[in-house]
Amino acid sequence: xxxxxxxxxxxxxxxTSKPKKKPDIAPSSHCPECxxxxxxxxxxxxxxxCRDCGLVITENIADYGPEWRxxxxxxxxxxxxxxxxxxxxxxxxxxxxxxxxxxxxxxGGRIDARQQAQLHRMRKWHKRVSIASSFEKNLAIALxxxxxxxxxxxxxxxxxxxxxxxxxxxVKQELIRGRLxxxxxxxxxxxxxxxxxxxxxxxxxxRASSIEKKEIGRAYRFLKREMSMDIPLTDPSTYVPKFxxxxxxxxxxxxxxxxxxxxxxRKGLISGRGPTGVAAAAIYIAAAMHGERKTQKEVAEIAGVxxxxxxxxxxxxxxxxxxxxxx
DNA sequence: AAGACGAAAGTGGTTGA
DNA sequence: TCAACAACTTTCGTCTT
Numbered sequence: 073x074x075x076x077x078x079x080x081x082x083x084x085x086x087x088t089s090k091p092k093k094k095p096d097i098a099p100s101s102h103c104p105e106c107x108x109x110x111x112x113x114x115x116x117x118x119x120x121x122c123r124d125c126g127l128v129i130t131e132n133i134a135d136y137g138p139e140w141r142x143x144x145x146x147x148x149x150x151x152x153x154x155x156x157x158x159x160x161x162x163x164x165x166x167x168x169x170x171x172x173x174x175x176x177x178x179x180g181g182r183i184d185a186r187q188q189a190q191l192h193r194m195r196k197w198h199k200r201v202s203i204a205s206s207f208e209k210n211l212a213i214a215l216x217x218x219x220x221x222x223x224x225x226x227x228x229x230x231x232x233x234x235x236x237x238x239x240x241x242x243v244k245q246e247l248i249r250g251r252l253x254x255x256x257x258x259x260x261x262x263x264x265x266x267x268x269x270x271x272x273x274x275x276x277x278x279r280a281s282s283i284e285k286k287e288i289g290r291a292y293r294f295l296k297r298e299m300s301m302d303i304p305l306t307d308p309s310t311y312v313p314k315f316x317x318x319x320x321x322x323x324x325x326x327x328x329x330x331x332x333x334x335x336x337x338r339k340g341l342i343s344g345r346g347p348t349g350v351a352a353a354a355i356y357i358a359a360a361m362h363g364e365r366k367t368q369k370e371v372a373e374i375a376g377v378x379x380x381x382x383x384x385x386x387x388x389x390x391x392x393x394x395x396x397x398x399x
Numbered sequence: 400a401a402g403a404c405g406a407a408a409g410t411g412g413t414t415g416a
Numbered sequence: 417t418c419a420a421c422a423a424c425t426t427t428c429g430t431c432t433t
Contacts (some may be wrong), residue, residue, distance in 0.1 A: 123419075218408095286411085286412090289412085335419075344422070345423075346423070349423090349424080365403090367402065367403085368402075368403070368404095369402080377424080377425090378424075378425055378426080379402095379404095380405085380424080380425065380426080381424060382421085383403080383404065383405075383424075384405095384424085385424095387404095387405095388412085
């Protein structure tokens, strides 16, 4: 059983190598326990860790984390630390008791061979036991997935934390049963992105997580209902900068597009329309107004809608806002 | 020839009985 | 569970530049 899971996580790591963190890994060192070179620096806890067996190889490397300051009592409560700030991204929130690797007694003296062997076994079992409950096991898988997908989507850490918190709640409410962990994770990410106004479509999340769009949507609606979240409908203008930069349009065009959307919003003619379609049409119009014309096809491709949809939105916007556009 | 336009039919999902 | 429905897509013929 351990070998099976072992192989699985390893295989997954390979396919999703993150170029970002590569330089952090000391290239020449390897794990003294299992010989693996798959090491990871964890600045939050100040350790170098073997990704394969979990052995802590070096402790007390420099902490690159923020030095918190507090401005009121509540913050102080949250941020005061004896150790690193807690993080929801780890199954145990980063609060752990570890048996260290140095085979010394409390005064730093040597320990005899038999006791060293015992210590070794204790370390091993301590690690295993600490992720024993199904709750923790579930979280361990989910949070790894969350981190992977979150990174693939370029989400900042605070957003990933928020997603982790929501996932914890979902597990506590037993909303995962009968569902793939991965699909719930994807749904949570989608929900958080919408709450934070981060433009990520179901399509993108689907691509990053290899879960079908349909499935993510279903899980999302389920969570939304069961956890009674109220999520505002997506403001199309959140997609404007994303599309505009993908099309190499100037900031002027972006402003114009946002203005158009604002106007349309006030007239209440966005309701029920897909936000990406509206954003695409607004950009198409704005680009034409500023002489940076793009074809419908180009815009459609970036926005993930068809030309026809752009035309329909475009027609509505033009009529309702009485825009003067000369082609 | 490429792009824009719009009609018509098809698709997948939601809603309400 | 089913039918009605809205939004969107696909396809295709026509018009414009």
